[in-house]
Amino acid sequence: xxSIKDVAAQAGVSVATVSxxxxxxxxxxxxxxxxxxxxxxxxxxxxxxxARSLRTAQTRTLGLVISDVLxxxxxxxxxxxxxxxxxxxxxxxxxxxxxxxxxxDHHIRTLIDRRIDGLLVSPADGGSPxxxxxxxxxxPMVFVDRWIxxxxxxxxxxDGTGAVRDLVAHLHGLGHRRLAIIAGPAATTTGNxxxxxxxxxxxxxxxxxxxxxxxxxxxQAASGRRATEGFLALDxxxxxxxxxxxxxxxxxxxxxxxxxxxxxxxIALAAFDDIPWFVHTDPPITAIAQPTADLARAAVRxxxxxxxxxxxxxxxxxxxxVVRRSCGQDATDQRSDR
Amino acid sequence: xxSIKDVAAQAGVSVATVSxxxxxxxxxxxxxxxxxxxxxxxxxxxxxxxARSLRTAQTRTLGLVISDVLxxxxxxxxxxxxxxxxxxxxxxxxxxxxxxxxxxDHHIRTLIDRRIDGLLVSPADGGSPxxxxxxxxxxPMVFVDRWIxxxxxxxxxxDGTGAVRDLVAHLHGLGHRRLAIIAGPAATTTGNxxxxxxxxxxxxxxxxxxxxxxxxxxxQAASGRRATEGFLALDxxxxxxxxxxxxxxxxxxxxxxxxxxxxxxxIALAAFDDIPWFVHTDPPITAIAQPTADLARAAVRxxxxxxxxxxxxxxxxxxxxVVRRSCGQDATDQRSDR
DNA sequence: ATCATCCCTGTAATCGATTCCACGGCGTCG
DNA sequence: CGACGCCGTGGAATCGATTACAGGGATGAT
Numbered sequence: 001x002x003s004i005k006d007v008a009a010q011a012g013v014s015v016a017t018v019s020x021x022x023x024x025x026x027x028x029x030x031x032x033x034x035x036x037x038x039x040x041x042x043x044x045x046x047x048x049x050x051a052r053s054l055r056t057a058q059t060r061t062l063g064l065v066i067s068d069v070l071x072x073x074x075x076x077x078x079x080x081x082x083x084x085x086x087x088x089x090x091x092x093x094x095x096x097x098x099x100x101x102x103x104x105d106h107h108i109r110t111l112i113d114r115r116i117d118g119l120l121v122s123p124a125d126g127g128s129p130x131x132x133x134x135x136x137x138x139x140p141m142v143f144v145d146r147w148i149x150x151x152x153x154x155x156x157x158x159d160g161t162g163a164v165r166d167l168v169a170h171l172h173g174l175g176h177r178r179l180a181i182i183a184g185p186a187a188t189t190t191g192n193x194x195x196x197x198x199x200x201x202x203x204x205x206x207x208x209x210x211x212x213x214x215x216x217x218x219x220q221a222a223s224g225r226r227a228t229e230g231f232l233a234l235d236x237x238x239x240x241x242x243x244x245x246x247x248x249x250x251x252x253x254x255x256x257x258x259x260x261x262x263x264x265x266x267i268a269l270a271a272f273d274d275i276p277w278f279v280h281t282d283p284p285i286t287a288i289a290q291p292t293a294d295l296a297r298a299a300v301r302x303x304x305x306x307x308x309x310x311x312x313x314x315x316x317x318x319x320x321x322v323v324r325r326s327c328g329q330d331a332t333d334q335r336s337d338r
Numbered sequence: 339x340x341s342i343k344d345v346a347a348q349a350g351v352s353v354a355t356v357s358x359x360x361x362x363x364x365x366x367x368x369x370x371x372x373x374x375x376x377x378x379x380x381x382x383x384x385x386x387x388x389a390r391s392l393r394t395a396q397t398r399t400l401g402l403v404i405s406d407v408l409x410x411x412x413x414x415x416x417x418x419x420x421x422x423x424x425x426x427x428x429x430x431x432x433x434x435x436x437x438x439x440x441x442x443d444h445h446i447r448t449l450i451d452r453r454i455d456g457l458l459v460s461p462a463d464g465g466s467p468x469x470x471x472x473x474x475x476x477x478p479m480v481f482v483d484r485w486i487x488x489x490x491x492x493x494x495x496x497d498g499t500g501a502v503r504d505l506v507a508h509l510h511g512l513g514h515r516r517l518a519i520i521a522g523p524a525a526t527t528t529g530n531x532x533x534x535x536x537x538x539x540x541x542x543x544x545x546x547x548x549x550x551x552x553x554x555x556x557x558q559a560a561s562g563r564r565a566t567e568g569f570l571a572l573d574x575x576x577x578x579x580x581x582x583x584x585x586x587x588x589x590x591x592x593x594x595x596x597x598x599x600x601x602x603x604x605i606a607l608a609a610f611d612d613i614p615w616f617v618h619t620d621p622p623i624t625a626i627a628q629p630t631a632d633l634a635r636a637a638v639r640x641x642x643x644x645x646x647x648x649x650x651x652x653x654x655x656x657x658x659x660v661v662r663r664s665c666g667q668d669a670t671d672q673r674s675d676r
Numbered sequence: 677a678t679c680a681t682c683c684c685t686g687t688a689a690t691c692g693a694t695t696c697c698a699c700g701g702c703g704t705c706g
Numbered sequence: 707c708g709a710c711g712c713c714g715t716g717g718a719a720t721c722g723a724t725t726a727c728a729g730g731g732a733t734g735a736t
Contacts, residue, residue, distance in 0.1 A: 001475075003722055014686045019724060027684055044471075049451045050391045051722035054691050059388065075413050082434060091448055093431050096420060110429055113387040137339075221614075253618055276559075280591055282620030341692055352716045357694055365714055389692035392721050 002043040011039035022047060053115065062303060063111035065095040065104055067124045067146070067188075068219065071247055072275040073292065074122070077145070080296030081120060088304050090117070099185075099219060101125040108134060118303045122146045126187040140306040144299040146189045154312045156299040157189075158290040158319040160272060161197040166321040167270055167288060168201035171240050174328045176268060180213035180238035182227040182248045191219075194244045194272055213238055217248045224251025232259055232267075240268040240327065246275050249285060268327040272319075284324035291317050340381040349377035360385060391453065399429045400641060401449035403442055405462045405484070405526075406557065407434040409585055410613040411630065412460070415483070418634030419458060426642050428455070437523075437557055439463040446472060456641045460484045464525040478644040482637040484527045492650045494637040495527075496628040496657040498610060499535040504659040505608055505626060506539035509578050512666045514606060518551035518576035520565040520586045529557075532582045532610055551576055555586045562589025570597055570605075578606040578665065584613050587623060606665040610657075622662035629655050 004022075008015045013032055020028045021036040028036075039045070053059045062085050066074045082092045093116065095107025104124045108131065111119060118140035123131065127148040135141050135151045147155040171179060181198050184191030199209045212234055215227025224243055231237050232255065241256075243249035249271035256267055263269050263283055271278070274289035294317055302312040342360075346353045351370055358366045359374040366374075377383070391397045400423050404412045420430045431454065433445025442462045446469065449457060456478035461469065465486040473479050473489045485493040509517060519536050522529030537547045550572055553565025562581055569576050570593065579594075581587035587609035594605055601607050601621055609616070612627035632655055640650040 004724095005722080015723080016686060016688095016725075017684085020685090023724080025725095027682095029684060032684080046447075046451050048392075048453060048722055049448075050388055050397065050453050051691090052724075053388045054386075054392050054693085055722080055724045057691075069413060069417050072408075072410070075407060079407050079434060086444075091431070091452070093429070096417060106424075109384075110387075113384055114429075115386065115388050250614065250618060276588070277615040277619070280588060280620065281615070281618045342694095343692080353693080354695075354716060354718095355714085358715090361694080363695095365712095367714060370714080386692055389721090390694080392723085393692080393694045395721075 001048075002045045003048065004045075006043055007036065007039045007045045010043060011035040057115070058117050059115050060089060061091045061093060061114070061116045062118050062120060062300070063093050063095060063107070063114075063116040064120045065097055065107050065111070066122045067097050067099050067104075068247075069094070069096040071219070071245065071273075072277070073246060073273040073290070074145075076275075076292045077122075077296050080293045081144075081300055084297045084300040088300065090300075090304070097124045099124050101128055104128070105130045112139065118142070118307045120144055120299055120303055123148050123188065125185070127151060140303060142299055142303045142306065142312065144295060149189070154302045154306070154314045156295055156302055156315045157317075158295060159316045160194060160288055160290075160319040161200070163288040163319040163321045164194065164197040164272075165201040165204070167242070167286070168198065168205060168207075170286075170321065170323060171268065171270070171327055172205050172207070174268070176239045176327070177207060178213070178236065178238045179207065179209070179240045179242060180215065180231050181209070182215040182217045182224055182241065182243045182252065184217060184219045184244045184248075186216075188219075190272075191244065198242060217244065217251075219245045219247060221247045221251035221254070224248030225255045226251075228252040228255035232256070232261070237267070240270065243269070243271045246271050246273040246278070246287070249287075253281065253285075263326050264328040270327055274322050278324065281326075283326050285326040286324045287322050288319050289322050290319045339386075340383045341386065342383075344381055345374065345377045345383050348381060349373040395453070396455050397453050398427060399431060399452070399454045400456050400458060400638070401431050401433060401445070401452075401454040402458045403433040403435055403445050403449070404460050405435050405437050405442075406585075407432070409557070409583065409611075410615070411584060411611040411628070412483075414613075414630045415460075415634050418631045419482075419638055422635045422638040426638065428638075428642070435462045437462050439466060442466070443468045450477065456480070456645045458482055458637055458641055461486050461526065463523070465489060478641060480637055480641040480644065480650065482633060487527070492640045492644065492652045494633055494640055494653045495655075496633060497654045498532060498626055498628075498657040499538070501626040501657040501659045502532065502535040503539040503542070505580070505624070506536065506543060506545075508624075508659065508661060509606065509608070509665055510543050510545070512606070514577045514665070515545060516551070516574065516576045517545065517547070517578045517580060518553065518569050519547070520553040520555045520562050520579065520581045520590065522555060522557045522582045522586075524554075526557075528610075529582065536580060555582065555589075557583045557585060559585045559589035559592070562586030563593045564589075566590040566593035570594070570599070575605070578608065581607070581609045584609050584611040584616070584625070587625075591619065591623075601664050602666040608665055612660050616662065619664075621664050623664040624662045625660050626657050627660050628657045 004015045004018050008018045018036050021033050064081055085092045097104035101124055105128050120142050122145040141153045143155045183195045202209050217223035217227050241252050243252050270286045272288045274287035278285040278287050298315040305312040342353050342356050346356045356374050359371050402419055423430045435442035439462055443466050458480050460483040479491045481493045521533045540547050555561035555565050579590050581590050608624045610626045612625035616623040616625050636653040643650040
């Protein structure tokens with residue numbers, strides 16, 4: 001593979017001149033410039049990004065560590081993150097933590113070793129020593145979706161409290177009183193916040209949230225199934241199951257089906273995180289939709305700001321309720337499907 | 339960030355010795371080794387992967403260019419690719435081509451510029467000049483899922499002909515005679531092969547595949563919707579729509595719903611590529627499942643073989659039919675759901 | 677004509693690793 | 707006792723870029 005030296009030789013100039021042309025430095029004569037350009041495409045020369053990174057101490061690469069790529073919400077987030085990053089001239093390396101803290105640490109390690117310019121993280125846990133160390137070390141870092149209290153980096157996330165309140169009101173309006181939730185891991189902010197928002201919204205309507213109606217999940221489908229089986233085995237099972245993410249909702253649906261029950265006839269179902277498939281499930285599932293594309297864009301921009309020395313903004317965008325048929329029909333509550 | 343020089347100074351040895359310790363070179367005295375190790379973790383030193391890559395001319399990184407991350411099939415593929423690569427000591431950089439050839443080229447460009455050790459590609463088109471050039475240049479490269487005729491690199495893919503034949507037989511057994519297909523782009527191998535397999539299987543049963551029953555899609559949901567609308571507008575619409583991937587099946591389902599028709603009562607639906615959501619759609623969708631994890635593993639291994647100087651294997655694994663309810667009930671044809 | 681200035685260019689240092697080569701010390705063998 | 711070989715070590719070259727610095731030539735001003 002041709003190097004800058006070969007180009008210099010071919011063009012009859014020094015490597016410095018070649019470098020200047022490539023970086024469109026002003027002080028190069030028109031003649032030298034054309035000769036260099038000719039040599040560059042005669043040789044099919046492409047600058048070695050590794051060498052360039054070593055010298056300039058920047059890689060124009062962002063690291064994105066997400067909790068679970070197979071979760072459509074995160075897939076979509078990753079896709080928009082890459083899109084915005086590309087628009088700003090960055091590449092993205094995605095690390096999939098699979099909701100496993102040690103895997104998350106592994107990815108952070110290798111990303112730092114590769115000297116990525118900044119890190120976008122949706123933490124799978126409450127924060128490892130490594131994560132604190134990285135944040136303290138001055139590596140530009142932004143939390144997206146989930147964050148870690150006590151680590152002082154910008155956070156870009158959706159606020160679901162309003163939408164959860166809307167959801168609970170919707171359920172209440174349909175006559176449901178016994179509402180259960182499948183929570184995410186307590187170590188994640190989204191795990192806690194969604195339960196709290198749910199509890200608060202219920203309290204406002206004078207409903208209690210007994211412990212038996214709080215299932216412990218881990219944002220994976222299997223845990224949604226287990227938690228739902230637990231609910232269904234109660235003497236007085238809930239009338240509604242609200243899953244704190246889409247995969248657990250899928251598991252819940254499995255468990256309900258396995259019992260031979262029907263949604264929403266026998267039990268209602270709702271989920272946090274809306275995804276295209278929810279339109280096509282049987283029945284279509286009522287969900288709380290996050291503005292994923294906007295979150296991704298804001299997160300990348302905050303990180304780029306941090307990297308390039310500007311002042312980054314923490315951003316919180318509202319999530320919104322999307323009513324479908326999985327909680328029952330309600331003539332006063334019709335909305336568009338997507 | 340501490341460099342090897344700092345470690346050398348701290349340990350009172352030369353950088354050469356530090357490097358030897360880090361690479362577990364044999365000829366280092368036990369004493370020097372312990373001093374170096376002490377210095378390394380006193381300083382929290384981590385080798386700079388960029389510098390190392392420059393010197394050794396290898397990055398221990400693979401590039402994966404896929405046609406569409408939002409397609410659950412490719413998401414899953416990517417996830418298993420990363421898993422296997424990690425097991426072999428490689429990182430993965432994913433480039434999402436979004437079924438756009440120019441974006442695919444962009445990603446190949448930047449990956450090559452970053453000097454990835456090898457490239458895993460599921461081409462979105464029939465092959466750009468760039469792709470041919472890269473293949474010829476000796477960059478280790480492997481095609482996965484789709485491939486490009488005339489470019490001589492190992493191919494890891496699933497063979498769907500058997501499964502398609504099973505599907506057509508299943509449909510025939512249910513009494514369906516007018517079968518339509520939504521094809522993928524003609525520039526992709528999977529786009530063509532699936533149509534050919536379908537046509538052949540139909541011919542074997544004495545069924546014709548009129549041109550009007552071949553819809554042209556691009557593996558995206560919207561095209562599945564359009565093609566299906568076309569079918570439904572025919573004087574004699576098909577009894578079955580077979581979508582060549584899961585997203586087009588989703589679009590087909592949309593179009594069928596929009597017409598107020600029911601699956602499978604009014605029209606049957608089947609898809610290539612099975613995904614977890616197909617169990618939960620209304621109705622559950624009959625699909626052809628690829629052994630995604632095995633494909634991913636085989637592809638990474640072939641690429642690693644190529645990189646490390648062993649002889650790589652092209653691999654073709656069989657896909658299999660998974661019957662659900664979207665084509666109608668058939669007592670003789672019951673299988674487990676997943 | 678002389679000198680300062682500006683423009684263009686090249687030489688060389690540098691980034692942080694790896695690795696070839698040479699060298700000093702010590703043990704072994706004849 | 708001398709030669710040889712081996713082991714551990716350090717110096718320095720190298721990978722492919724960027725960039726500070728210096729120098730040469732042309733130009734303009736005085």
